[in-house]
Amino acid sequence: MEYRSNSENLFRRYSKILKKQNIEEENQNDFGSEIIEYNQRHTPPIINKPMDPPQNSRVIVHIGGMQHMLSASDREGEAYIRAVAEKADHMVEVIRQDHPGMPMTNVLTLALVNAVDQLNHSEKNRMDRDTKYDELIEELASVKEEYLKQREINWELKKEVLRINELIRFRENDPDITVQDESRLPLEDLLIRQSEPEDPDERS
Numbered sequence: 679m680e681y682r683s684n685s686e687n688l689f690r691r692y693s694k695i696l697k698k699q700n701i702e703e704e705n706q707n708d709f710g711s712e713i714i715e716y717n718q719r720h721t722p723p724i725i726n727k728p729m730d731p732p733q734n735s736r737v738i739v740h741i742g743g744m745q746h747m748l749s750a751s752d753r754e755g756e757a758y759i760r761a762v763a764e765k766a767d768h769m770v771e772v773i774r775q776d777h778p779g780m781p782m783t784n785v786l787t788l789a790l791v792n793a794v795d796q797l798n799h800s801e802k803n804r805m806d807r808d809t810k811y812d813e814l815i816e817e818l819a820s821v822k823e824e825y826l827k828q829r830e831i832n833w834e835l836k837k838e839v840l841r842i843n844e845l846i847r848f849r850e851n852d853p854d855i856t857v858q859d860e861s862r863l864p865l866e867d868l869l870i871r872q873s874e875p876e877d878p879d880e881r882s
Contacts, residue, residue, distance in 0.1 A: 739763035
């Protein structure tokens with residue numbers, strides 16, 4: 679009878695397990711050495727959390743003896759709505775006083791018609807003002823152009839007056855100096871003729 683011990687089999691199994699673990703550790707070490715460190719250069723912008731839309735406030739107004747609830751986005755809008763509602767209520771009350779006994783539906787309809795009529799008149803007045811403004815702008819441009827022309831003419835006249843004064847001074851120093859009539863301007867010719875002595879023969 680042959681005797682076989684289990685210790686040899688256990689030793690072999692244990693040796694195989696150790697070899698397998700060593701091979702796995704070596705593979706893990708090799709894989710870890712291939713990892714490349716990555717540094718992020720670009721930082722993405724921080725996206726802020728969207729703000730909640732402003733909550734509208736409720737405004738209670740009275741028009742034509744009836745209560746209405748309107749919404750306003752802010753305090754200024756609330757004041758504006760109250761002012762508009764007050765004006766609308768005044769228009770309704772005026773119609774009710776002018777037409778006692780008229781049904782409220784007709785009163786509101788007439789008030790709406792009056793409001794639209796006022797709006798049309800306001801729009802027409804605005805358009806008339808815009809037209810008048812455009813006409814004034816065109817007139818201003820024309821006046822400015824005429825002003826520039828007159829300023830240029832005045833400048834030329836000033837230069838001509840200086841030239842004529844200089845010419846008169848030369849004639850006073852030297853009476854024999856002569857000037858060609860072709861080069862004379864009307865103003866220059868007038869001044870020269872006034873400075874020349876009168877011929878006795880011309881008087882007779």
